[in-house]
Amino acid sequence: MNQQRRQILKGVGTAAMVAVAAGAGLLKPGAVFAADWNKAAFDAKDVAGALSGLAASGAADSDQIELDAPTIAENGSRVPVKVTSKIPGTDHIILLAEKNGTPLLADFTLMNGTDSFISTAVKLGATGNVRVVVKAGGKVYTLAKEVKVTLGGCGG
Amino acid sequence: MSMSRREFLQVLAAAAASGLVLDSRSVLAGNLPAHYYDAPPAGNVSFLHITDVHAQLQPIWFREPNINLGIGSMAGQPPHLVGEYFLKHYGIKPGTADAHAFTYLNFEQAAKVYGKVGGFAHLKTLVDQVRGHRPGALLLDGGDTWQGSGTSLWTNAQDMVDACIQLGVNVMTSHWECTFGADRMSEIINKDFKNAGVDFVAQNIVTNDFGDQVFKPYVMKEINGVPVAIIGQAFPYSTIANPRYMVPDWSFGIRDDSMQKWVDEARGKGAQVVIVLSHNGMDVDLKMASRVNGVDAIFGGHTHDGVYQPVPVKTPNGGTCLVTNAGSNGKFLGVMDFDVKNGKVAGWKYRLLPVFSNFIKPDAKMDALIKKIRAPYESKLNEVLAISDDFLYRRGNFNGTWDQLILDALMAVKGADAGFSPGFRWGTTILPGEPITMERLMDQTAITYPYSTLTAMKGEQIKGIMEDVCDNLFNPDPYYQQGGDMVRVGGIQYTVAPNSSMGKRISDMTLNGKAIEADKTYKVAGWAPVAEGASGAPIWDVVAEYLRAKKTIKGVKLNQPKIVGVDKNNPGIAKL
Known part of the structure; x- marks a missing residue:
């Protein structure tokens, strides 16, 4: 364990995730600070609405996407999710929680030449699919994994 | 089940001949097959396994379930077999000592015949005897050891830590241990265990912030000149099934990707036998065995299944991984012998030995330790x-x-x-x-x-x-x-x-x-x-x-x- 690294980052507080991601050049500042906030997509109450708001409907399943999320969330308020896209020309990685009241979690815009990898934490309201939609070269691809959000207790 | 005096003497003679020192005063009436505890070694690399002892230092009664449903693809498969089905599956005769140990059948009557099970003083005698024939054998503890009794709660798990060290545990992983809090757990691992040379391993406990390993993922040992690796798999849901605030900075999960990484690393370092010491539970272990290459056996716990023989599982690359589960409450000692030839496992033999306290003389030193532990609390x-x-x-x-x-x-x-x-x-x-x-x-x-x-x-x-x-x-x-x-x-x-x-x-x-x-x-x-x-x-x-x-x-x-x-x-x- 690297205690020093931990101490340094403690001061950064809640913005740590975004700061680290932005600092690593993964995010356009515009995507982070909502200059062009897509209200329709983020306020959509269902997956179809969110995806049509992002012009990302009709995605086909892809085995070129890796989605790392727990099978059972340790804390539904902070579920770690990592996505790697091996699809050439990936310029958007979109995350959705299908059972959330407003399913769209994030739309990462990737600059040319960056590794198409994101790591973040999301909030899940209930057991359901976490879905990734990747946009690349004008086409859309998708992959989902069910993450269980449980009340806890009673084990063992 | 009654027994004539002549039969009774035959039992005593058989038990004595098998090399066990009998405590004749406490033998009530039961009948163990001759050489029941001989467990002759069948290989050059041996592991002993206890799990889910739940802090039971003294012999106790423990009834196995009559409902342990398997559903979907698990229906009717071990460990989801109870009573007569269990006996039939493994070819165990009704009315025998094994039938009593592994099933609920005629429990009240059979319990009186065979007496209580478990107890660390008795377990210690058995461990020493089995180890006596198996130089270098390692004793693995699958966790859920520190919790489950008044004395473990009141001594903040110190009673079990001392007893496990005296028992001769070599490697351990965890589940309920976490409910004593991360600080207490770390204190025991970094002081008591370190001083006694006990390794704590858990590949699936990492820090919440950077995903760094909290403990050693695995340990390499040598048994009779053969390099072996033991990888720890702690209970994946300690922060869900038990309070998260007890271990706030740790993340768990199954993590079979990283399991594969550690297996490959251990093989790369020359391990000829790779063991996973797991607290996943039997069904999770069976699935994990089918997804990870290079593991010879998973010694499992958590689900408290007394599984008579290992379940061989086909791994992705066509190999075999043996999956066991060793019951609970100190009732059983798992004994696995591997015959390792030309750098790999060529054969194996497994027994899950019930610890019948009436047929095993308690170890005097362990007995003294248990008495000392209990003394301040006896009246309570x-x-x-x-x-x-x-x-x-x-x-x-x-x-x-x-x-x-x-x-x-x-x-x-x-x-x-x-x-x-x-x-x-x-x-x-x-x-x-x-x-x-x-x-x-x-x-x-x-x-x-x-x-x-x-x-x-x-x-x-x-x-x-x-x-x-x-x-x-x-x-x-x-x-x-x-x-x-x-x-x-x-x-x-x-x-x-x-x-x-x-x-x-x-x-x-x-x-x-x-x-x-x-x-x-x-x-x-x-x-x-x-x-x-x-x-x-x-x-x-x-x-x-x-x-x-x-x-x-x-x-x-x-x-x-x-x-x-x-x-x-x-x-x-x-x-x-």
Whole structure:
């Protein structure tokens, strides 16, 4: 364990995730600070609405996407999710929680030449699919994994 | 089962000939086959395995379940076999010592014949004897060792730590250990274990922030000149099934990708035998074995299944991984011999030896340690709270008489309409006519978050909780299961359909003959809340108050749900 690294980052507080991601050049500042906030997509109450708001409907399943999320969330308020896209020309990685009241979690815009990898934490309201939609070269691809959000207790 | 004096002497002679020193005063009547404990070595690399001891230092009774349902692809497969089905599957004769150790059949009668099981002084004698024939053999402890008794709770797990070190444990992983808190766990591992040369391994415990390993993922050892690796797999859901605030900075999970990485690294370093010491639970282990290459055996625990022989599982690259589960409460010692030739496993032999305390002389030094541990607490432990005319046990998917008694006490003392008691699988058994002492009550309740609660809940919420727990038990994908049994429900009758999907398993909920209404509020008593900041009288105080007032426990009425949608020939269920 690297205690020093931990101490340094403690001061950064809640913005740590975004700061680290932005600092690593993964995010356009515009995507982070909502200059062009897509209200329709983020306020959509269902997956179809969110995806049509992002012009990302009709995605086909892809085995070129890796989605790392727990099978059972340790804390539904902070579920770690990592996505790697091996699809050439990936310029958007979109995350959705299908059972959330407003399913769209994030739309990462990737600059040319960056590794198409994101790591973040999301909030899940209930057991359901976490879905990734990747946009690349004008086409859309998708992959989902069910993450269980449980009340806890009673084990063992 | 009675026995003539001549037969009795034959047993004694056979047992003595087998090299075991018998304590003749305590031998009641039982009959073990000749050479029962000989366990001759069958290879050059041996492992001994204990798991889920749940802090039972003394011999106890422990009844195996008559309901341990497997659903989907797990139906009818080990470990989901009970009673006669279990005997038939493994070719065990009814009425034998093994039939008693591995099943619930004729438990009360057979218990009197064969006596109590487990106990660290007896286990120590057996471990030493088995090790005597197996130079370099390692003793592995799969966890759930520090929790489950009054003395472990009151000594902050020190009793079990000292006893395990004296027993000669070499490598350990965890589950309930976490409920003593991250600081206490780290203190034991970094001081007591370090000084004694005990390795703690857990590849799936990492820090929340950077994903750094908290403990060593694995350890390399040498047995008879053969390099071996033992990789730790802690219980994947310690922050869900138990309070997260106890280990706030750690993340768990199954993590079979990183498991593969550590296996490959150990093989790269020359390990000729790779073992996973796991607290996943048997179904999760069986799935993991089918997804990871290069593991020779997973020695498993958590689900408390006394699995007679390992289950061979085909790995992705066509190899074989043996999966075991070694029961609970100190009842069994797993012994695995590998014949390692030309750098790989060429053969194996496994026995899961029941620890029949009447047939094993207790180790004097361990006995002395246990006496010393207990001395300050003896009067507290021995307080008789009531006499039980009933047979009290816990294990079973839906309910046990001990849990029913806890529910009856909770509801009576708290004035509740209904009660919830966690589906724990630990806890000892009481035969009819025996006293319920404080020690026996602590066997069922000794946890670090023992608060009892009374909560106003809507009918809808009650159903939601029951559905949630039921899915943890019966999700068709074992990676979505947490282990443990169904929450024990007092007051409310219900129907359960284990094969249905999440949210659709529980139906026909009634209270005193009236249907539970979704919007109506009910008073529900419970205990062991996982949320931080919970409070309430410890459950043992609540139950003790009830028992002292009752004096005699008789006619405990087991509230079992009606089970539907399960094949009536499913070998995981036997009607009593």
